[in-house]
Amino acid sequence: MSQGELLQFVNCRLVRNHKLIQEDLWVRNGKIINPEPVFFDEKQRAHQQIDCGNSIIAPGYIELQINGGYGVDFSYDVDTVAEGIEKVAKELITNGVTSFCPTIVTSPPETYRKIIPQVTGTTTGAQVLGLHLEGPFISPQKKGAHPENCIKDIDNGIDTLVEAYSNLGNAKIITLAPEKDPTGAVTKALTNMGITVALGHSIANLSQGELAVQNGARLITHLFNAMLPFHHRDPGLVGLLASNNIPPAQEIFFGIIADGIHTHPAALRIAHRTHPDGLILVTDAIAALGLGEGKHPLGQLEMEVRDGKAFIAGTNTLCGSIAPLDTCVRIFKKATDCSTVYALECATLHPASCLKMAETKGTLNFGADADFVILTDDLFVKSTWINGKCVYRCKPEELEALTARPIEQLCECT
Numbered sequence: 380m381s382q383g384e385l386l387q388f389v390n391c392r393l394v395r396n397h398k399l400i401q402e403d404l405w406v407r408n409g410k411i412i413n414p415e416p417v418f419f420d421e422k423q424r425a426h427q428q429i430d431c432g433n434s435i436i437a438p439g440y441i442e443l444q445i446n447g448g449y450g451v452d453f454s455y456d457v458d459t460v461a462e463g464i465e466k467v468a469k470e471l472i473t474n475g476v477t478s479f480c481p482t483i484v485t486s487p488p489e490t491y492r493k494i495i496p497q498v499t500g501t502t503t504g505a506q507v508l509g510l511h512l513e514g515p516f517i518s519p520q521k522k523g524a525h526p527e528n529c530i531k532d533i534d535n536g537i538d539t540l541v542e543a544y545s546n547l548g549n550a551k552i553i554t555l556a557p558e559k560d561p562t563g564a565v566t567k568a569l570t571n572m573g574i575t576v577a578l579g580h581s582i583a584n585l586s587q588g589e590l591a592v593q594n595g596a597r598l599i600t601h602l603f604n605a606m607l608p609f610h611h612r613d614p615g616l617v618g619l620l621a622s623n624n625i626p627p628a629q630e631i632f633f634g635i636i637a638d639g640i641h642t643h644p645a646a647l648r649i650a651h652r653t654h655p656d657g658l659i660l661v662t663d664a665i666a667a668l669g670l671g672e673g674k675h676p677l678g679q680l681e682m683e684v685r686d687g688k689a690f691i692a693g694t695n696t697l698c699g700s701i702a703p704l705d706t707c708v709r710i711f712k713k714a715t716d717c718s719t720v721y722a723l724e725c726a727t728l729h730p731a732s733c734l735k736m737a738e739t740k741g742t743l744n745f746g747a748d749a750d751f752v753i754l755t756d757d758l759f760v761k762s763t764w765i766n767g768k769c770v771y772r773c774k775p776e777e778l779e780a781l782t783a784r785p786i787e788q789l790c791e792c793t
């Protein structure tokens with residue numbers, strides 16, 4: 380196993396230990412390796428040197444919440460979900476995403492029964508970490524775009540979930556409203572199964588949120604959206620960012636949509652300043668992601684993309700986010716004036732830590748999977764690598780066009 384091809388990336392700056400450092404990146408057998416024993420013990424030289432032109436190398440982006448894209452809707456294209464995931468996986472690498480959790484909104488039982496077994500981790504693009512099941516155990520008062528008739532209560536503990544989903548094997552994240560699990564027993568059972576419990580689409584108060592966190596919940600779903608607004612006497616789930624009733628060893632993360640539209644830049648700054656280590660950038664993108672300007676018939680709805688925003692066709696009603704994750708990283712950096720490294724960590728280290736995968740994903744540490752992106756100083760994706768192999772390279776003329784008129788210039792993000 381130690382005799383695989385040895386790649387040396389030179390003339391680059393690496394995101395490592397919360398810093399940008401001038402160092403080479405060494406890759407073998409799909410892993411990032413420590414070059415020292417290779418020099419001294421094996422006396423091995425690189426088989427290939429790759430000059431990065433002083434670019435930044437960051438871990439590949441990890442997307443925890445995406446409903447679809449490129450014309451595919453994971454929740455509605457039920458019979459072809461495996462092909463749909465493959466298609467999106469192949470496109471996401473153009474945004475620097477190397478792994479993701481396809482997200483299924485509140486659905487009828489037959490949808491879960493059909494979709495969940497079709498999901499496998501292997502694609503020819505970004506890797507699937509498992510599903511994010513958003514619903515059906517959510518509050519009808521904060522349902523957002525979820526179909527109300529499919530929302531359920533938890534009346535028989537964890538068995539209710541096993542029955543609803545029919546199979547928990549491919550679930551990585553489950554978003555539920557904590558008020559539907561008043562004792563926290565379901566949250567605890569899911570956590571013990573290795574499933575990340577996320578809190579959202581909820582009218583919970585702060586103490587209900589704290590009880591869920593004490594029972595293992597470690598993520599808040601799209602902070603500020605589909606939850607009670609912050610109130611100074613009961614700050615609701617937003618208050619978890621500054622709670623002192625969370626066990627010291629317990630971390631709490633929150634997804635946030637930084638598309639320049641769904642979360643105001645001032646709200647991004649509040650979240651960032653209150654709890655920087657928990658911030659995770661998510662797109663929550665819909666099927667119109669990546670389709671370009673114009674009208675697109677999607678499901679029962681006709682959508683229209685105008686100036687980088689998705690509307691219900693012929694109206695000014697926004698119908699979901701379509702900013703790719705690399706765009707969200709750039710918008711977030713601009714809105715908060717944070718460092719380059721921190722903005723990158725919000726799409727890499729933080730989601731990996733939330734899923735307890737930071738040993739293998741979300742860092743460029745020795746032993747981690749060689750999933751990474753090569754970026755310009757302005758954080759445009761030049762190339763994407765998975766398991767040490769280049770899976771996407773942006774053509775120079777495309778890169779020039781992207782940087783000349785980035786989508787974030789069109790957003791209300793400053």
Ligand code: ZN
Pocket residue numbers: 513523580600601605
């Ligand atoms: Zn949602």
